[in-house]
């Protein structure tokens with residue numbers, strides 16, 4: 001039996017990250033079919049069957065509408081495994097589908113071991129092995145874990161998928177773009193980034209000074225931006241900027257999946273963290289186990305000399 | 306208007322974790338616990354709504370499932386301005402999957418007629434992103450996840466839902482509804498001393514989980530393990546005055 005992969009579109013564009021779903025299916029030798037609400041002008045490069053519901057008819061993402069479409073398809077073709085990305089689309093929709101079809105749901109999957117699925121817990125400090133107890137299974141997979149480079153010439157059968165759906169009580173009003181960027185961190189060669197571990201707002205200026213002496217830019221993890229200590233344009237990560245500098249210095253940043261998504265392609269990573277087990281050690285070249293503020297001050301002093 | 310906020314207590318993630326005997330959860334005895342970060346935004350948003358609409362017209366309940374220690378986060382919520390608490394005692398909550406947790410909450414509150422329910426978008430320890438949506442489905446009410454903006458007007462709610470890359474989706478929906486709260490929705494207040502004192506008089510109703518636990522797990526954690534260290538990280542430890550010169554050399558070689 002094929003697994004059903006749920007592709008994503010937004011404003012008529014196929015989401016490139018949804019190729020991770022194909023990467024997942026290929027890695028574990030699963031035959032698959034795909035479903036998406038999208039448009040024919042922009043279909044993914046796969047040779048497998050694509051069930052395509054027309055986004056002109058069904059509009060932008062609405063959980064009630066998309067759930068009905070997918071549930072009907074799953075019931076008709078009797079898939080036992082349905083896979084979403086762990087994205088704002090996937091984590092919103094997957095539990096609704098799992099509820100409707102009475103399936104086990106495992107979110108944020110990064111690997112399979114035998115009958116069990118593996119997902120990180122405790123901010124990546126531990127991995128949980130999870131056994132689904134129901135016959136049907138819905139998954140969301142962690143983005144960036146199963147990459148796949150599509151053959152851009154590949155095409156497959158497209159099946160128009162059309163169904164009467166109920167009117168959703170949730171009304172789509174508009175999109176709002178991300179705040180315009182004051183600084184473009186993607187061009188920086190050196191980034192000194194601050195996280196919650198620096199403790200208070202006043203400590204940011206030391207990191208800023210270090211960045212200046214190194215002719216780099218100041219970056220930040222999300223809590224620093226959410227707290228209003230730095231402008232949104234400094235935020236690195238899933239909902240901020242994606243960067244790949246020669247040198248990334250992470251000061252008091254734990255290394256959550258969402259932060260790593262924005263900086264793991266950095267050429268060389270120095271992390272300064274009081275916690276030797278901080279998950280950022282997984283991708284850092286050097287982990288300095290010390291107080292970030294003290295190290296920043298000392299570095300600034302030495303480099304300035 | 307009746308509001309429910311569902312909250313969870315989670316371990317401090319800067320801890321060093323040891324596995325329990327069965328290897329399917331962590332040893333809790335030497336951990337520090339705190340309020341799930343996402344739930345703090347949920348509490349704050351509920352209290353702000355009450356302040357906006359008028360304090361006499363809104364009644365907010367906070368609910369939490371877990372061992373005795375979770376009363377601490379219920380008390381914190383009461384000190385932040387929530388009116389009353391529901392505590393469901395369950396020493397085995399860690400072994401129950403998110404759907405089962407949602408059914409327990411549902412069994413407890415299904416006849417309470419809440420107009421708005423706030424939950425966190427995910428729990429810091431398990432990062433499931435499931436309990437809120439499942440609860441909304443069980444109650445048969447509209448659910449919107451990952452909100453970073455909230456406005457109430459005349460039984461209609463307008464929210465901003467966060468998408469990837471900082472883009473947002475603006476949505477509108479009538480009550481009743483369930484919202485899962487994302488980081489940055491608001492800046493949660495610190496409980497003041499007078500409010501901590503006042504909170505001591507607020508009611509916390511206690512139940513046993515067996516009153517509401519009607520199903521078995523849909524998924525089971527069989528074991529936890531430490532991720533295989535693919536890491537190449539070299540550790541620099543010692544005094545800052547020793548470390549800094551070494552670091553400077555490394556930095557200079559990289560730029």
Ligand SMILES: Cc1cc2nc3c(=O)[nH]c(=O)nc-3n(C[C@H](O)[C@H](O)[C@H](O)COP(=O)(O)OP(=O)(O)OC[C@H]3O[C@@H](n4cnc5c(N)ncnc54)[C@H](O)[C@@H]3O)c2cc1C
Pocket residue numbers: 194195196197198220221222223224235236237238239240241251252253254255256257258259262272273274275278290291292293319426488
């Ligand atoms: C949908 C979604 C999108 C998200 N998008 C982003 C995003 O784009 N970018 C982002 O960054 N996050 C994002 N997050 C949030 C993310 O999950 C984490 O909450 C966040 O990255 C944590 O930031 P932090 O590492 O600064 O803080 P924490 O995780 O609290 O870590 C602080 C670290 O500082 C260390 N520390 C403490 N004191 C010191 C000291 N004196 N010296 C040195 N170290 C110290 C601690 O050991 C700890 O490791 C997102 C979350 C969600 C759900």
Ligand SMILES: Nc1ncnc2c1ncn2[C@@H]1O[C@H](COP(=O)(O)O)[C@@H](O)[C@H]1O
Pocket residue numbers: 311312313341343344368369370371398403406423424425426427428431432433434435436437
């Ligand atoms: N034991 C619990 N008691 C009360 N609410 C909970 C509990 N576990 C999870 N929740 C709620 O569900 C949200 C999402 O949790 P999760 O699905 O585990 O990521 C949390 O932010 C809480 O609002």
